[in-house]
Amino acid sequence: MVVYTSADSAGVATSVAKYIVNAQLNALKTKKTFTIAVSGGSMGKVLKAGLIDSPEIASQVQWDKWNVYLSDERLVPLDHEDSNYGLFISLVVDHLKDAKPSVHPIDVSLLTGENGQVDGSDAAKDESIAEAYAKVLPSDGVFDLILLGCGPDGHTCSLFPGHALLEEKSRSVASIRDSPKPPPRRITFTLPLLAKAEAIAFIAEGAGKAPVLEEIFNDPSSKLPCKIVTDLDLPVSWFVNDAALQGTNVISSKY
Numbered sequence: 666m667v668v669y670t671s672a673d674s675a676g677v678a679t680s681v682a683k684y685i686v687n688a689q690l691n692a693l694k695t696k697k698t699f700t701i702a703v704s705g706g707s708m709g710k711v712l713k714a715g716l717i718d719s720p721e722i723a724s725q726v727q728w729d730k731w732n733v734y735l736s737d738e739r740l741v742p743l744d745h746e747d748s749n750y751g752l753f754i755s756l757v758v759d760h761l762k763d764a765k766p767s768v769h770p771i772d773v774s775l776l777t778g779e780n781g782q783v784d785g786s787d788a789a790k791d792e793s794i795a796e797a798y799a800k801v802l803p804s805d806g807v808f809d810l811i812l813l814g815c816g817p818d819g820h821t822c823s824l825f826p827g828h829a830l831l832e833e834k835s836r837s838v839a840s841i842r843d844s845p846k847p848p849p850r851r852i853t854f855t856l857p858l859l860a861k862a863e864a865i866a867f868i869a870e871g872a873g874k875a876p877v878l879e880e881i882f883n884d885p886s887s888k889l890p891c892k893i894v895t896d897l898d899l900p901v902s903w904f905v906n907d908a909a910l911q912g913t914n915v916i917s918s919k920y
């Protein structure tokens with residue numbers, strides 16, 4: 666695990682963008698596409714600032730070779746304000762003038778019921794959306810890069826502290842119907858899928874993240890989802906701003 670810190674949000678966006686471009690160039694040495702997963706929250710804003718707004722970096726991004734997936738998604742229509750797909754399209758893709766990435770949404774034809782959401786009484790329908798998403802992932806399940814956020818409670822993807830989904834051993838994508846953070850019904854990448862990635866990078870900013878980062882980085886006994894993912898046997902990087910490290914004694918470097 667490596668922690669890269671920057672003074673402010675602009676610095677984090679530049680650092681993570683350089684890291685992503687490097688991962689893209691490495692992947693494209695041996696393959697025709699770059700396979701990446703993104704998350705919701707503030708990530709879209711960071712990606713736009715780093716990969717689109719900086720001309721020097723923007724010129725190196727080969728968007729038409731990107732295959733983009735969502736590491737977790739809310740079970741809502743794609744134009745719903747809670748949709749992570751919708752967020753990525755509006756914050757990133759809509760700002761691209763020329764080449765666009767292939768972005769893979771959930772199969773919304775499987776959404777039924779009021780407001781296009783699945784019938785809350787039918788767990789099998791939620792799981793069928795997860796199964797369908799697993800089928801459109803790269804056939805070997807290997808991502809070149811998975812970008813993750815970190816909730817103040819230590820959740821990542823839609824894997825929440827103490828949740829039974831942390832014990833999942835076989836499914837790549839699973840449904841969750843009791844997310845403690847709304848909306849309750851979602852699908853999420855699981856630990857077995859995350860464990861196959863070539864690399865994982867977390868982005869976490871702000872003083873509100875300092876207590877949870879202190880636990881993740883300094884408490885070997887922590888069972889938080891972000892800590893479990895950080896300890897996976899693959900290159901895991903954290904991109905944070907100085908505020909998020911306040912009060913922690915983490916050794917960090919500049920990317």
Ligand SMILES: O=C(O)[C@H](O)[C@@H](O)[C@H](O)[C@H](O)COP(=O)(O)O
Pocket residue numbers: 704705706707708737813814815816817820821822823846868869870
């Ligand atoms: O579905 C969710 O609950 C959010 O998308 C969530 O997983 C997010 O990634 C983290 O809470 C970090 O969010 P920030 O980066 O905005 O702090």
